[in-house]
Amino acid sequence: MIQIQKVSKVYQTKDRLVKGVDNVSLEIGKGGIFGIVGYSGAGKSSLLRCLNLLEKPTEGTILIDGINLTELKGKQLRQARLKIGMIFQHFYLISQKTVYENIAFALRAAKTPKQQIDDRVTELLEMVGLSEKRNVYPGQLSGGQKQRVAIARALANNPSVLLCDEATSALDPKTTLSILRLLKKINRELAITIVLITHEMHVVKEICDRMAIMQDGKVIEEGQVYDIFSNPVAELTKEFISSVVSFEVPDTILAQCTGTIVKLLFKGNVAGESVISETIQQFDVHGNFLHGSIEYIQEMPLGTFLMELQGREPDIERAISYMSTRHVHVEVINNGD
Template structure:
């Protein structure tokens, strides 16, 4: 649905050139939710604005549904943008207009007849759960409600693509979760392809099929979100994953442990299998679970457990080998003392 080929964006400033996007290529399949994560200044917002030519790339190609947007005339580009909705962190609602008027404006700009606007606005407000707010003004709405209005406005002209630039960054955790569930509903029920910019791995974990990590204007790692969480390759990616999966054991606890300490990773169905129980029955070892956690990466479980194994050296080695054969990842944190 979206294909970005070797896109760069260079800004001219008084102090010289600044590279916002550096030779980025990616492909977003139709119907996917694609997350782009990175810290502030990584180039995420510049990249997503290049996707609908709000920022014109310095070089490269941007294809949406097979059409290279950079080759279109201004008129054709305006028409193409009607199939690309966009929502922002700051909502950008007209304060002097009601919820109805804010959404209807997008329909009016697209040339939709007045007789059809009311019906479409009512459909959209039902979708986003704000039918009772149709005559309210933005000042009367909460942050989450404002974002729902901006989502409804972005969907007004039945876009094929929805671009979300830090759409949940200004919201509290509970409201963020509700907005993410709404975006998932829109993706599943309407089949709209979504590209989501964020600096929060929690957002990626919740709804993204695929994830790309940006740093200094470049994509340094990308792939299925589950694989990124389970086996991050780049140091920056590991830092992001640590905000979700990491837990440090107290130094005093480690000092008190005399056995071999292992970190075990359980992926998919293995998270519910009795691997550890089977191992304890099979070998002459005892085990203490020191810490454990199961996260769901878009509804697929990923478990991390830290345990101490105690027993004769050969039995511990055999137990460890058994775990390595059954699990994707077994890491020794501390050897027996």
């Protein structure tokens, strides 16, 4: 488990102090994938670097598996860092060294016995799907392949935690998906705790169990990814989610609607049930779909639909009441007045 307790990080600029991280407390469960989301300057990367003390917190405590990193120095801190792997947006591979040598470098730095290095590098290359690239130089690799090498290097010393700082931001969508699937595989097979920094909500939706939203150095919302997608509270969270699940309907279409416009939220198994068709059949109302989708988050469906209900007001009210009893969250957007 990672415990972040009242952590702040203050930077001295030319003329003032800037608080990059402001009194953040989080608990990240062992073996999970935790996403930290925010725009540039939100403090998410500063917080991530505090986790392995690349940035020493100005205040607060970082505990990983019960060890207080903020109390360690010198050799003890270096030893603790061996159990915290890290990958970056720009890979940071050594261009003059082959793929094999880039991974072996991490093992040599940890003073791994020479006879064990080759076996470990071979194992890691197979894990990330690059066995045939062992003698190739980074300049001959694609962006996705470079990130796979960086992941293998970060895993070299069997870390219990893997920190990912915008690890997919420099990659195209198809390659991003392949890297995210690799990270999920690593998490499941090796039980490594992954902390992932990103400004892309679809990355969190794809692989994270829990997440936090940061703004101005503070955590403004935190919880299970599914719960936050289905019921966001903070305006910034809603803004991020809208980048993945959009429900905007052109004003020209809305202007043509004369009925009651409702937003329907279906969670879990309810998303697969025929609640809408049953409602229309049982009550004297007509439905006109304006927009809708079903997303799968942590392999659970989350359906959201925008529709126009037409009919007598009492019938519409009964229809809305019925859907609510079927565990559908109904929000009236416009009552047709």
